[in-house]
């Protein structure tokens with residue numbers, strides 16, 4: 275085996291804790307070595323800091339200082355809030371490092387285009403780890419082999435409740451902009467960005483290929499009084515003729531795990547239960563759980579790529595074009611984030627926290643997927659239809675245009 279890849283980690287709390295766990299496992303496997311960490315919130319992370327110090331891992335409070343003062347690095351993992359991804363990835367690329375960048379890479383298409391231009395040697399791998407999961411790989415293999423026949427449609431639905439603490443945990447939660455930097459936080463563009471990105475992967479022709487839609491329609495809504503949205507419904511079309519539907523929410527009391535269904539003219543295959551189960555109606559036997567850890571597998575694939583054992587990162591920046599074009603085009607299509615009138619939702623309590631529940635929403639998101647519809651097609655009183663947007667030519671959007679004051 276080659277020398278372990280020498281990592282810095284930027285952002286050690288939140289999802290950074292999962293990165294630390296993965297990096298420790300990878301260190302034990304001889305694949306990686308964590309050299310240093312950057313996170314300004316030292317007091318909140320005092321225990322993490324002292325256990326890392328015991329392992330000889332240095333701590334910086336500023337990522338620029340880390341990049342300036344740590345000469346012996348091969349790669350940097352960026353596990354920070356969304357509005358920081360763009361400048362941190364750009365700085366790490368300027369330093370010539372491989373970059374494992376948490377999903378979503380950046381909120382806006384113009385930022386993605388800028389980073390793609392900076393990443394001349396395609397050294398960025400984006401942490402959309404589900405693409406590396408056995409479940410998604412299985413679905414893609416069936417699609418590539420033609421098991422479902424000609425694929426016509428890919429559908430996703432999910433209802434994941436989120437409570438007060440989720441929105442209060444960080445200043446960027448529920449925001450469109452933070453100090454002028456794009457955030458675009460919400461179910462489709464943060465927690466449930468994975469299945470949307472998987473649609474782009476599953477639509478691609480070859481095993482590693484992604485596609486980007488030509489046309490998108492979208493609707494964004496809010497029940498909770500946030501700047502951003504907590505209900506989103508989108509549909510789109512690829513040049514191949516495949517269409518997709520994607521409807522998700524956090525404004526729900528009922529939980530429905532995400533389901534991704536690929537429908538062809540010979541039958542359908544799906545992932546259900548938040549990605550845990552694979553099924554089909556094609557008579558093909560399905561592998562049995564438990565599946566390996568996708569987060570760890572994604573890192574292993576990235577390290578294999580950075581050490582020359584794999585041709586490319588599982589998700590390169592360019593492979594996020596479909597995801598970014600879809601979310602940006604859907605927002606342009608929606609025109610604004612539509613508030614849902616309070617007569618259509620209630621506030622419910624779980625211990626000391628509040629959740630918002632739009633009447634019937636869990637069933638509505640599932641109907642959008644099963645019937646191939648947008649929420650506004652379901653004749654609900656708060657539904658607001660968007661206009662179709664040709665996204666191939668979309669070069670930039672401004673989130674400030676979609677904030678209601």
Ligand SMILES: NC(=O)c1ccc[n+]([C@@H]2O[C@H](COP(=O)([O-])OP(=O)(O)OC[C@H]3O[C@@H](n4cnc5c(N)ncnc54)[C@H](O)[C@@H]3O)[C@@H](O)[C@H]2O)c1
Nearest residue numbers: 285286287288289312313315353354355356376377378444
């Ligand atoms: N891959 C996944 O399944 C997954 C899961 C959860 C979150 N995420 C993604 O991870 C990212 C972070 O989300 P989160 O909820 O953990 O965020 P968070 O707000 O909890 O922040 C993560 C860490 O970044 C640190 N941080 C903040 N500002 C910093 C700065 N200037 N320099 C260095 N560190 C800084 C914070 O102190 C914190 O420790 C987001 O892009 C999110 O979408 C991915």
